[in-house]
Amino acid sequence: MTNTYMLNGEDTLEQMIASVDDGLYAVNFDGGQVDITSGKFVFSANEAYLIKNGKISHPVKGATLIGSGDEALKKISMVANDLNLIAVLVFVVKTDKACQSALGNPVLKLMN
Helix, strand or coil, X not given: CCCCCCCCCCECHHHHHHCCCEEXXXXXXXXXXXXXXXCEXXXXXXXXXXXXXXXXXXXXXXXXXXXXXXXXXXXXXEEECCCCCEEEEEEECCCCEEEEEEECCCCEEECC
């Protein structure tokens, strides 16, 4: 089992939001899944906001991100300088044991 993390970038969250004409800022995700054979994913945002003309406009309910890992990585155009990792305990079904891991990433801007 392995994890992939992004290193901190040079941009602030404010700079990233200001650079978006029309987009979505997904703050937190409630759940999701990844098909490890194809890299396809689906994640449900439990906190998301619409961005219009470089400003956060209003909350969005029911936002879902769907895509493919390799394509999403190619669309990264900005990486924030706000990396924050937290320790988590993960249950591994295959071994029926728990292991310690970490979770987190800086904010990423993906172009559509």
